[in-house]
Amino acid sequence: MTGPVTGPVTGPVTGPVTERGLRARVTQEVAEVIATRRVGAYQHITLVAPGVAELARPGQFVALAVGGESSGTLLRRSFSIHKVSPSGTYGGTVEIVVSAVGAGTRWIVDRAPHDTIDVVGPLGKAFPLPTDPVACVLVGGGYGSAPLFWLAGELRERGCHVEMVLGAASEDRLFGVVEARRSCDGVTVTTDDGSAGQQGWVSDVLPDIIDRTKAGVVYGCGPMGMLESITRVADDHGAVAQVAVEESMACGIGVCMTCVMPVVGSDGRTRMVRSCVEGPVFRGDRVRWDAFDGGHARVPDDAVGAPKVGGH
Amino acid sequence: MVDLSVDLGGGHRLPNPLMTASGCAANGKELHRFFDVSDLGAFVTKSVMADPRSGRGTPRMAETPSGMLNSIGLQGPGIEAFVDEDLPWLQSVGARVLPSIAGSSSTEYAHVAATLRASRAFDAVVGVEVNISCPNVANRGLVFACDPMASAKVIALVREQLPRDVPVFAKLSPDVTDITAIAAACVKAGADGLTMINTLLGMVIDTDRMRPQLGGVTGGLSGPGIRPVAVRAIWQVRQAMFEGRIPTVPIIGVGGVRTGRDALEMVAAGASAIQVGTVVFNDPSAPVRVLRELCELLEAKGYDHFTDAVAVAHGR
Ligand SMILES: Cc1cc2nc3c(=O)[nH]c(=O)nc-3n(C[C@H](O)[C@H](O)[C@H](O)COP(=O)(O)OP(=O)(O)OC[C@H]3O[C@@H](n4cnc5c(N)ncnc54)[C@H](O)[C@@H]3O)c2cc1C
C-alpha cells in the first residue's frame, strides 16, 4: 500500500458524547507490548492499553489487527481478556493468552517488547455475576481458562465459594494451574492423555463438584463441544450455565453478521444472534446446541425468518 | 479549506462524499461508538427486505488475500422493524440516510420502497440504494443485476414509489459481461445514480476437510483485493456517459477503499461519492479517516472543490 496516511488512527478513540452524556464503552488504541512470555503451549502477552483496561469486565474480549498498517490480512483476531491492571506502572495494561494456530496468531506471538499492536476493545458482554454469594464452578478448556481467574477474584469478593476445573488435551495445553490454586477454593485438573491431573474430560468430574459445593452457577469457556456438555451437566445438577463461545468473527463490533449462532430469546423464539455483541457469554440453556454440527451452526427451522421450504 | 460538498440529486447537498457501505456498518448504533455517524456524507444501511430473515448458517466468512468472502444471506429485521426502530434512531442522531433495499421479486422491492416512504422518519432519507444483486425467484434465482430487463423493472417500480426529490441509486454487480449495458438499462428505467460495485462471486475450499469453507458454498468477495475491479467498472460506465451511450448521472464508488488515496483513485475514475465497506472491519473509524485523508490529498493537489476532481483521469 502506498497511500499517504495509511492505517488506523493512533491514540484512544473516545466516541461521540450522546445526548445522555454517555461516553463510548469501547476504544481503539495502538498498544505497546511490554511483556511476552511462553507458558506451556501458549504465549502470555501484556499490552499497554489504558482505555481498554479502564472499561473491561471479565468475559469481554479484544480484537487485534495483525500484520501492521498496510497488512493484507484485514480481519482482526479476537482474544479473551485474561487480566487488566487499570493503573499499572506503565499506565493501564491488558493481558491475553494466545495459542498460535495460524498465520495471524503466529504474527501476534512473534511480537517483541516495544512492538505495537492495534487493539479494539473491550468487546462483547461480560459474565453476569450472581447477586447472592452462591457457590460457583469455573470450567476452562485449554486457553479458555484465561478469563476465569479475573472472574474468580470478582466472585470471591462477593463472598462466593469458587472452584475451578481446568481441562486440556495434555499438560502443556493447560493454562493457569498455579494461579488457579491461588485464586480459588478448590481446583480439579483433567487431561485427555492423563499427563496431568485426572485422565478424562471436565464433564467427568463436573457432576460431583456441582453436587458437593451445591453450586448455583457454572461458568465455562473453551471449545463448543465442551460448552455443550457443561450446559447439559449443569442442567442435570440444578445449576445455571454461563458459557463464553468462540465463533469466527470478521468485525467483532457487531456490523457484519458473520459471527451468528442460534440462541433462544426471552420470548422463547430462536434467532441467529451476533456472538460478538450479544455474546460471547450466553446462558448455556439458551443456545440451540441441536443446530451445531462440527462447530458450524445451521439455521433451525423454527428460527425467526428461517428459509421456508422452496426458498425464502 | 477544500469544499467537500456534493449534490447527488434531489437537492440534498451532502456535506462530504464519504459513506458507509451496505452490510458493512449495520444500521448505525455500533459504529456510533467509534465516531459520530452524522459526520458522514450519508449512512448506508444494511439491505432490508420485506420480512425478517435469519440469513444462512455458519461459517459465513472466509479470509482471502487483502479481503474476505461473505455469505450472510441478507439477515435482517424486515422493513417494518427498520422503519420503526433503525431509521428513527439514525434520524435522532442527525444522520443523512441512504437506506439499501432488497427483494426476491420486483413487487417485493416496490413494497419495501413504499413502506419506507410511509415512515415517520423519512425526512432523514437522502436517497435510496437498490441492491439488485439478489436472486430473482421468478427467474430460477438468476440475480436481477445480471439481467438488464429484470434490473430495469425493479428500478422502474421502486422509482414510482418514491417522491421525485429522493434519488434512486441502482447498485450494480461486477459479475456481468458488460456492466455498461446494465447501467444503461437502470438509468433508462429511472435510476438517478449508480453505486458500483457489489461483491464478486467467489469460493474457498477448506483443504483440511476437503469441503467448501462457507456454509452457503459460494460467497461475495470484498476488500482491497477487488479495488481494481471497482475502478475499472466506474471507469467504463463513466466513459460510456462521456460517449453519450448512457445519460450522465452520479456514480457512488465502492470496493476495497482503504485510504484517502484509494478514494481519490475512484473519484478520478468517475465517482462522485465513496463508500468504505470491508475496511471498517479492520479499522472501525475508517470512513472518517478516509475522509480526512482525501481532504488532505485534495488540498495538497490544489483543488478548491471536491467535485472538480471527479472523473479527471479521463483527461477531458
Ligand atoms: C470471543 C473470542 C475469544 C477468543 N479468545 C482466545 C484466546 O483467549 N486465546 C486464543 O489463543 N484464541 C482465542 N480465540 C480464537 C482466536 O481468535 C483464533 O484462534 C484466531 O483468530 C486464529 O487466527 P489465525 O490467523 O492464527 O488462524 P487462521 O486459521 O489462519 O484464521 C483464519 C480466519 O479464521 C478466523 N478463525 C480461525 N480460528 C478461529 C477461532 N477458533 N475462533 C474465531 N475465529 C477463528 C480468524 O479470525 C481468521 O479470520 C478467541 C476467539 C473468539 C471469537
Ligand SMILES: Cc1cc2nc3c(=O)[nH]c(=O)nc-3n(C[C@H](O)[C@H](O)[C@H](O)COP(=O)(O)O)c2cc1C
Ligand atoms: C459482510 C458483508 C455484507 C454485505 N452486505 C451487503 C448488503 O446487504 N447489501 C449490499 O448492497 N451490499 C452488501 N455488501 C457489499 C458491500 O456493500 C460492498 O459493495 C462490497 O463489499 C465492496 O466494497 P468493500 O470492498 O469496501 O467492502 C456486503 C459486504 C460484506 C463484506
Ligand code: FES
Ligand atoms: S463479528 Fe461482525 S457482527 Fe459479530
